[in-house]
Amino acid sequence: SLTLLFVLLLPACLAKPFHQQGLFDFMLEDEGSADMAPTDDPVISGFGPVCPFRCQCHLRVVQCSDLGLEKVPRDLPPDTTLLDLQNNKITEIKEGDFKNLKNLHALILVNNKISKISPLAFAPLKKLERLYLSKNSLKELPENMPKSLQEIRAHENEISKLRKAVFNGLNQVIVLELGTNPIKSSGIENGAFQGMKRLSYIRIADTNITSIPKGLPPSLTELHLDGNKISKIDADSLSGLTNLAK
Structure with a gap:
């Protein structure tokens, strides 16, 4: 293969x-x-x-x-x-x-x-x-990334916002690494990750987010948010993430 x-x-x-x-x-x-x-x-x-x-x-x-x-x-x-x-x-x-x-x-x-x-x-x-x-x-992150992508690693950049348009059509992505960026919770567009039907691993560690991103796909098995200032977790923040292992 x-x-x-x-x-x-x-x-x-x-x-x-x-x-x-x-x-x-x-x-x-x-x-x-x-x-x-x-x-x-x-x-x-x-x-x-x-x-x-x-x-x-x-x-x-x-x-x-x-x-x-x-x-x-x-x-x-x-x-x-x-x-x-x-x-x-x-x-x-x-x-x-x-x-x-x-x-x-x-x-x-x-x-x-x-x-x-x-x-x-x-x-x-x-x-x-x-x-x-x-x-x-x-x-x-650039728009129009190849739809064949399975893994995107972009940690240690100056990324402050995540727009839904960037991830549109990336339904083959399994791994997304975005740690050590100045991302704020307000900079993550609602539903930014919703179209990523195969996303299994996401890391948004050591950023400026203060809450768990909403609309994470149910396919997720690993969610890494260490090094952030998340003070509270809403009851519905992790709802639907039945495959989450860590």
């Missing part, structure tokens, strides 16, 4: 460990592969696609982390399934940055300086399942 293939590809990538806490832990492990030496020039392997300058490409994994990049590299291999751009200096994600990556399953943009994402930047990513936007400068 695509999922099994995706898991098999991960050890080939030389990224520093990217540890995820919670459901569906997902990381890139340093296996010290000798096949992955950085290239000084774009590399053409047979008739295969070009690997971007200074990046490492192996088995449809493109690793461009820790390079001081200020923008997304051009001419990414169209068969890429995992693109790692963490620990760079990218400030903006523009329309066309991912135009040929219709097979991309995971996009790692952690620890950049991203404050702006074009409304159509993710439009070509019809198969994207995992989107990691943590440790950036986003004030809001």
Whole structure:
């Protein structure tokens, strides 16, 4: 299956460990592969696609982390399934940055300086399942995220509001991580999460919320709200959440 293939590809990538806490832990492990030496020039392997300058490409994994990049590299291999751009200096994600990556399953943009994402930047990513936007400068999550997404992690940004329009149609999302953002209870639109029919894990820890968000989907099994100033819990706050385990 695509999922099994995706898991098999991960050890080939030389990224520093990217540890995820919670459901569906997902990381890139340093296996010290000798096949992955950085290239000084774009590399053409047979008739295969070009690997971007200074990046490492192996088995449809493109690793461009820790390079001081200020923008997304051009001419990414169209068969890429995992693109790692963490620990760079990218400030903006523009329309066309991912135009040929219709097979991309995971996009790692952690620890950049991203404050702006074009409304159509993710439009070509019809198969994207995992989107990691943590440790950036986003004030809001972008609209028009791929409907194929299963996992969104955006902790440690500057997000203060969660609008219903952002999550519209994201009915495949299972994991949503929004901790360590300046989110206020008044900034969470009523019913923001209602359309997320498969949402199982949500973390809104270490924010400025003072009450449990209303309209959480009944599919939820884990709700993490630690580090907030929630002073009271209304009787109906958790009503309908019959699957909640923690």
